[in-house]
Amino acid sequence: MALWGMVIDLDRCTGCQACVMACKAENNVPAVGAKEATRGRIISWMQVLTEESEERTRFLPRPCLQCDDPPCIKVCPVYATYRNPEGIVAQIYARCIGCRFCMAACPYTAKYFNWLRYQREAPGQNPDVSVRPKGVVEKCTFCHHRLQKARERARAERRDLAPGEYVPACAxxxxxxxxxxxxxxxxxxxxxxxxxxxxxxxLGEELGTKPKVIYLSETEAHRRA
Amino acid sequence: MPDPSLQRDAALFAPIAQTGRGFYFTLVVLGIAILWGAVAYWTQFEYGLGVTGLQQPVSWGFYVTNFVFFIGISHAGTLISAILRLSKAEWRRPITRMAEVITVMVLFIGAGQILVDLGRPDRMMNIILYGRYQSPLLWDATSISAYLFASTIYLYLPLIPDIAILRDHLGKHRFLYAVLAMGWTGTPRQQKILNRAIAILAIMVIPIAVSVHTVVSFVFSMTIQPAWHSSIFGPYFVAGAIFSGIAALIVAMAVIRRIHRLQAYLKPIHFRYLGYLLLVMTLLWFYLTFAEYLTGYYGNGPEEMKVFWSKFTGPFWPTFWGMVALNFVIPMALLVRLQHHAVGKTVAASACIVAGMWLERFNIIVPTLSNPRLPFPETMYWPTWVEWGETAGSFGLFILFYVLFVKFFPIISIWEIREGREVGLKEVEERLLTYLPDGTEPEPARRHTKVPT
Amino acid sequence: MRVTRRGFIQAVGATAGAAALVRGRLTRAEVGVQDFERWATPEETAVPSICQQCPGGCGLIARTLDGQLAGLSGNPFHPVNRGALCPKAYGALQLLYDPDRLKGPMVRAGDRGRFRSIGWDEALRLVTERLAELRGKGLAHTVAVLGGQYRGYRDTLWRRFAEAYGTPNYVRARCLAPEHPALAHRLMQGVASPLGYDLAEARCILSFGVGLLEAWLGPVHAALAIAGLGGTRERPRTHLIHIDPHRSNTGVKADRWVPIVPGTDGILALGIANALIREGLYDREFVEQHTFGFDDWTDPRGQRHEGFRDLVLSEYGLLTVSTATGVPVKTILEIARDLATLKPAVVIGERGPAYGPDDLHTRMAIHSLNALVGSLGVRGGVLLQGELPLSPFPPVHLDEAAKRGLGHPRIDGAGRGQYFLVSDAPQALPERILGGKPYPVNALFLFGTNLLASHPAKEAFAQAFEQIPFIVSFSPFLDESSSRADLILPDHAYLERWQDDQVTHLAGFTCFSLARPAAAPLHQTRDAADLVLQLAKSLGGGVARSLPWETFEKVLHAGARGLYDAGRGHVVSTAPEESLRKVLERQGYWAPEFESYDEFWNALGERGAWWDPTGLPVSRKALLRTASGKFEFYSTALRQRVEEAEKREGARAALVGALGGRDRGDQLYLPVVPVPARAEAGAFPLRLNTYRLVTRPIGGGGNQPWLLEQPAVHVHAAWERWAEVHPHTATKLGIKDGDWIWVESPKGRIRLRAKLFAGTLPEVINIPLFGGGGPNQNDLIGNEPDAFRGFGLLNTTRVKVYRA
Amino acid sequence: MNGRPSPFDRAVRACQWAIAGLTLVFITAIVLWIVHLIRTAWRLGDVASASIGISLVAIPLFLTLLGVGLSVFWGLLRGGDRR
Incomplete structure (x- = not known):
């Protein structure tokens, strides 16, 4: 069984946010609008953070780290978020009751909430990804729909999934x-x-969440500020 | 034919017999608060949680604070009345029912807060159908329903004799009282069954009450967030609950005493004893708070200190230092000497403590969420009218339930007062003797020891 | 969330009925026939296109389902971006489906700004009549075309139309055209086309304010090249030094970010030259054999000329340079040593519109560093951008009216007097139109540019537009400029039309990209290029004969034939195939891939681009095409042009004045920038510096919510406009992070949100370039054109800041 | 009062039995819900031990509470006529 993971090289990352916009275009993540953004409700599955410290600045793109022992799954009261056998922490939008316990439990704040009805059916959306209703939590899914399409194509051609055939939009x-x-x-x-x-x-190695997004940085001597 | 013993306790029937203008005025005021709450919740139901002040990192705010606060207040009732009943403290007689009513009424409101906080309330059934017991929220659900059921029975059982009295002597609500009195006729056999059941319940309620607030604290301490994930949360929340419970009880007692003129039954001695209990709890609360923050400070973990400084000197300093003042400084000043104006002092201290404890829950939940581990931009959570409305509605609803209860049932247990008069005095005397070395005879009391009333 | 009483009561009443309704709907989900069609799997196509959000020219793959766009991704075959994209590219989805796009042609009804819709035929008839009437009366030259495209066949088409019609006034108003730096290179190296930089191979890159990773001419291409900055085992680390007043993404990723006083880059370059020469670190062999004017020399007429070396050593001591530029002496020395030791090093001096007051000499000074470190004609150094072998179009057929029109001088004065060496001077347009010098403008075509918002002289342009009786705009939106037009013929969005791109600034290889229309046009819009061809046909005569094609696709088809016949390069394809071809071509074999041109054309349409990776003109012979065949510190070409101007206009020629006046003597031709006197603070103590964000597309992206919501990473801002203030300055002025502040300059003041940002000098206020409506930096920046090149200076404005 | 019970008394008696029945239904519902949760956890291979652990405490607790309530109810109602 595959164990999907990602490696982000912080020495190469230039903080341009192409990954953020690609993720939004691919997964129909809504732009919440000026008023809601100033209230701090921007939904951005992949978010580029800036780690400032005395000696230097570092850009940190943070998708959901798809932990192997995710603290967000244990606390969900309705099995609405679960870790599938391939290691991707998935979200069932139809079952989520919006109690936001998983948002409080996630140490990386990688879960986002639809405070209002942000997204409607609009032209130019990706039909492979469902649009989320108001009142549910959503998160990065490693572009899970791409895995399903790649697997269907592989199965149709009666072969295994080739490495590199399934790549999320940000990568x-x-x-x-x-x-x-x-x-x-x-x-x-x-x-x-x-x-x-x-x-x-x-990130957050000592928390025991065993994240599957691994970061590379030459000067890791500078631990978090 | 007025029974002579009833005549003495006429004051206890007064609230049920006549309904003065004040009652309707309070109903109107409470109605307005509840309407504001209803409009607020309707708007939120219609547009979504976006109408509140909640935002990305601070996903929990007023509603969860209210949840913890109201469940905290619910510890006033059964826990205190159970302990006093078990320890046979005679001064408990006028207080127990008042406390139990607070518990039962406020539990409904507390559990309601969680439902108000849901993003998709229309999917509440999912908790039943796809419940996952590994989530502390479901532990809450179980323990709160157990506590609700236990404290309802614990309230109802001592009420049966009083309802029987009302059934026989009060003209109003005959059918209601007849049903609820369960055919009580005061026979010794029934008395025995009742006392045995109350004794069992008194024993059972204490662990349930303690479990409820431990499990409420598990909602926070089970996560690995800084300043939440610590082992002190269990005892800290239980102590905080008892602390805010007693304070709420004292406030309720003072209000009822003034409105229904029950000064004869709720005497300063009750307030003084509860005041001393409150003082002990203040010290215990301060001790636990001090232990929690010292551990965090001394450990000096980066995330911990971020939350720590945001409370001490950062954006949350007003709520934090407000809490310390309201929970420790003012109560210590007031409760240390209760010789004079005991009632006034304890009520003032209790009001401060109730407010302080609400702030304490706010200080636990919001600062930790406002300071995520990763370098997110600073955000400040401000509640909107929806959240204030919902809080006002909750308080209004709680007080409404309380006022309606006082209107239908005697707030002070009549038969316990009567039992206290007839049986209590002799029984205490014999019990005191059993404490002294065997064979000592009671000497005449010396005059000069002045007993504070 | 307005809750009315009636609404509330209705709601309470409705809840009772709601349950039944929901109950009913769930049980009876009737499925109509039309639902089946909707669920049938849509026909999916992947059409290659080109991103137009910046001059980068990256290749796109537009995924369409049943003709409706469903997603964008990078074209993996395209050599510019190899399948990668920058954040702006995804704005195209929201640009295409922007609800505010014009649905059809509009004509002015009443005074300016009010429109009514009109049919296409009637609109074209209006334009043709007006053009024919002007041409008939011999006023062909009074028609001006303001274009925003500076490369590709759209630009050639407009130029041919203008020439065939008979107007010299095809003015390209685009700040980020590589044509400005090319002038300095032409004067010092004699090369005509712009230079490329081999970033991937360079070991030390010194960039003077060039936004490699967020602006310049291709952030994706630059990011791909220098992403390997960290170096691998077999290739040592590349050292990036970025000199810029604002610490942008490039500044953060650079090994050394050097904050500098805006506009003093040239002086710093000369300081570095001084350090290089004094410590003998410069490439002695290259300088002696391949440069001219370095040492003192006497010209054939026996006159002694001071060389570049003595001038730099005497006047540009490190202390004077340090005080003028704000860069410590130690840093200048370290930069010089890095430049000298880490070979191959390359110096990039392409800041965009303008460096400062003496822009030409600044760029010459910066480019002279390339000569000093000998990076000309070396792998990892400066490259010459190859020529695209497109098939040349037949010469324009000039009839009588056209000849008469072309005889007139240009309206913006480019190519004469002060702007002798420049082909476009848009800055000079406003006062020339208002003044009616040399002649009034009777008709104006606006194509691909929104000057009334994006140009520092926007107020002057607004007044100028009032004077022009007939303005036609091709903008697909109702923006500031098109709202002042008389007639709007909305163009397609770039995903709906044929588009080509001849990228000029790359690492030497030549590349021709072709885009087919990805989505069917959403509204009644038409491709502007087709309209030009239609106008030419309806005007008839020489114009029709010069533009014989019916549609723009035919134009591209005709032009691309040259690529097929060129006998080199190939249509981009999968990586293994590319590497195989590279091996073959290195040994001189080149096999044509297609039998017929139509096959070539279809493949080009399928894969998106043609390129020629080999034959990089890196040799010194190709790079040094001056009269002396050497790198000329003392630019003989410039002196020859100046003498030409003086012969024509006498001693006090405007060109000399623009270059700095006769009294500078030889320094006129040397890459030397006068050190400005240290101006005292005065009423406006702080300096304004504008920079481009990586998420701001050309035109500002006002209608692309994704880009507006997360514009920057170094400050937390969403949808709002901000100014960055240094924390020390902020504390002095009592400003906290997030306050509203007024930023005032001699020209005007705007109200922005303050963001504390330490990545700048204390006396500099940084404002990102905002496009579109609302307060933008052009309200502050005065109409102060560069005397020599006519382009507006964006970083010489002084401002003051106070709380709003 | 041991003649034939008047309609009022019969209605009161019916209400009292209804209350007792309701309590019984309420508690059995909760117990069934807890059992359902355990079965779900077991079926999904989720950490069933946590659910079983909790229910070991919760189910007896509810049953004892029910027992106390019903015993009082039974005692009062039955004891009434055998004074």
Missing amino acids: ETCPSRAIAFGDLSDHGSEVARLARSPRAFR
């Missing part, structure tokens, strides 16, 4: 090739190789 569009994506359980894959690099570190 596909990153102009400085900072985001690598693939199957962590496949020892030879580029992601697994990069994950073993001496520059590799995981």
Whole structure:
């Protein structure tokens, strides 16, 4: 069974937010509008943060880290968020009751809430991804719909899923090739190789969430501020 | 034919017998508050939670604070009356029912807060159909329903004899009283069954009450957020609950005492004893708070300190220092010497504590959510009229339930007062003897020891 | 969330009925026949297109389902972006489906700004009549065309139309055209086309304010090239030094960010040159053999001329440079040493519109550093952008009226007097139109530019537009400029039309991109290029004969034939195929891939681009085409042009005045920038610096919510306009983060939100370039044109800031 | 009062039995819900131990409360006529 993971090289990331916009276009993430944005309700599955410190600034693109032991799943009272066998933490929009317990439990604040009815059927949307109603939590799904389409194509051609055939929108569009994506359980894959690099570190390693988005940074000596 | 013993306790029937103009005025005021709450919730139901002040990192705010606050107040009732009943403290007689009523009424409001806080209330059934017991929210649901059921029975059982009296002597609501009196005729056998049941319940209610607020604290301490994930939360919330419970009880007692002129039954000695209990709880609360923050400060973890400084010197300093003042400084000043104006002092201290404890819950929930681990931009959570409206509506509803209860049932247990008069005095005397070395005879009391009333 | 009493009561009444309704609907989900069609799997196509949000020219793949656009992704074959995209590209989805797009042609009804819709035939008839009437009366030259496209066949088409019609006034008003830096390179190296920079191979990159990762001419291409900055085992780290008043994304990723006083880049370059020369770190071999004017020399007439070396050593001591530019001496020395030791090094001096008052000499000074470190004709150094072998169109057929019209001088005065060396001077347009010098403008065509918002002289342009009796705008939106027009013929959005792109600024390879229309036109809009061809046909005579094609597709088809016959390069394809071709071509084999041109044309339409990776003109012979065949510090070409101007206009030629006056003597031709006197604070103590955000497309992106919502990463701002203030300055002025502040300049004042940002010098206020409506930086920046090139100076404004 | 019960008394008696019945239904519903939660957790391979652990405490608790309530109810109603 594949174990999908991502490696983001912070030395290459230029903070241009191409991944953010690609994610929004691919997953029909709504632009919440001026009033709602000033109230701090921007929904941005992949969000680029800036870590300021004395010696330097570092851009940190933060998707959902698809933890192997996710603190957000344990607390959901209605099984609306779960970790599928392939390691992707999924969200069932039809079952979520909007209690937002998973938002409070996530140490990386990677879950977003539809405070109002932000998104309607509009032209130019991606038909593969459902539009979320108001009152439910949504999060990065590693472009799960792309995995399903790639798997269908592979099955139709009676072959296995080739590495690199399933890549989320952010990894596909990153102009400085900072985001690598693939199957962590496949020892030879580029992601697994990069994950073993001496520059590799995981965000919030001491929390025991075992995140599957691994960051590379030359000067990891500078731990979080 | 007025029974002589009833005549003495006529004051206890007064609230039920006549309904003065004040009653209708309070109904109107409460109606307005509840209407504001209803309009607020309708707007939120219509447009979504966006009408409140909640935002991305601060996903919980007023509603969860209210939830913890009201469940906290519910500890006033059964816990205190159960402990006093078990310890056979004679001064409990006029207080127990008042406390139990607070519990039962406020539990409905507390549990309601969670439902108000849901983003999709129309999918409430999902909790029943697809419930997952691993989530602390469902632990809450179980323990709160257990506590609600237990405290309802614990309120109802001692009420049966009084309802029987009302059934026999009061003209109004005959059918209601007849049904609720369960055919009580005061026979010794029935008395025995009732006392046995009340004794069992008194024992059972205490662990349930403690479990309720521990489980409410688990909603926060089970996550790994800074300043939430600590083992002190269980005892801290239970102590805070008892603390705010007693304060709420004292306030309720003072209000009822003034409105229904029950000064004869709720004497300063009750307020003084509860005041001393409150003082002990203030110290206990301060001790636990001090322990929690010292541990965080000394450990000096980066995330912990971010939340710590945001409370001490950051944007949350007013609510934090307000809480410390209202919960510790003012109550200590008032409750230390209760010789004179005991009632005034304890009620003032209690009002401060109730407000302080609301702030304490706010201080636990919002600062931690406002300071996420990763370097997100600063945000400030401000409640909107919807949240104020819902809070006002909740208080209005709680007080409305309380006032209606006082209108239909005696707020002070008549038969316990009577039992106290006839049986209580002798029984206490014998019990005191059992404490002294065997064979000592009661000497005549010396005059000069002045007993505070 | 207005809750009316009636609404509330209705609601309470309705809740009772709601349950039954819901109950009913759930049980009886009737499925209509039309639902089946909707659920049938749509026909999916992937059409290659080109992103027009910035001059980068990245290749797109537009995914359409049943003709409706469903998503965008990078074209993996395209050599410019290799499948990657920048954030702006995704704004195209919202641009295409913007509800405010004009639905059809509009004609002015009553006074300016009020319109009524009109049919296409009637609209075209109006334009043809007016043009024919002007041409008939011999006033062809009074028609002006203000274009926003500076490359590609759309630009050629307009130029041919203007020439064939008989007007010299085709003015390209685009700030980010690479034509400005090319002038300095032409004067020092004699090369005609713009230069490219081999960023991927360079070991040290010194950028003077060039927004490599967020602005300039292709953030994606630059990011792909320098992303390997970290270096790998076999290739050592590349050292990026970024000199810019504002610490942008490039500043953060650079190994060294050097804050500098805006407008003093040239002086810093000369300071670095001084350090290089004094410590003998410059490439002695290259300078001695391949440069001219470095040492003192005597010209054939026996006159002694001071060389570049002595001038720099005498006048540009590190202390004077440090005080003028605000860069510490130690930093200048370290930059010089890095530049000298890490070979190959390349210096990029392409800040965009203008560096400051003496822009030409600043760029010459910066480019002279390339000569000093010998990065000309070296891998990882400066490259010459190759020529696209497009098939040349037949010369324009000039009839009588056209000849008479072209005889007149240009309205903006480019190519004469002060703007002798420049082809477009849009800045000079307003006062020339208002003054009626040399002749009044009777008709104006606005195409692809919104000057009334995006140009510092926008107020002057607004008055000028009032004077012009007949304005035609091709803007698809009702923006500031098109709302003042008499007739609007809305163009397609770029995903709805044929489009080509001849990218000029790349790492040397030539690339021709072709875009087919991805989505069917949403509204009654028409492609502006087709309209030009239609106008030419309806005007008849020489114009019709010069533009014989019926549609723009035919124009492209005719032009691209040259690529097929060129005998080199190939249509982009999958990576393995590319590498195989590269191996073959390195050994001189080139096999044509297609038998017929139509096959080539279809493949080009399928894959999106043609390119020629080999034959990089890197050799010194190709790079140094001056009269002396050397890199000329002392630009003989410039002196020759100046003498030409003086012969024509006498001693006091306007060109000399623009260059700095006769008294500068030889320094007129040397890459030397006069050190400005340290102006005292005065009423406006702070300096304004504008910079471009990576999420701001050309035209401001006012209608692309995704880009407006998360514009920047270094400050937290959403949908709002802000000014960045240094924390020290902010505390001095009592400003906290997030306050509303007034930013006032001699020209005007605007109210922005203050953001505290330490990535700048204390005395500099940074404002990102906002487009579209609302307060934008052009309300502050005065109409102060560069005397020599006519383009507006964007970073010489002084401002003051106070709480709103 | 041990003659034939008047319609008023019969109605009161019916209401009292109804209340007792309601309490019984309420508690059995809760117990069934808890059992359902355990079964769901077991079926989904979720951490069933947590649910079983909690229910070991919760179910007996509810049953004892029910017992106390019904015993009082039974005692009062039955004891009434055998004074």
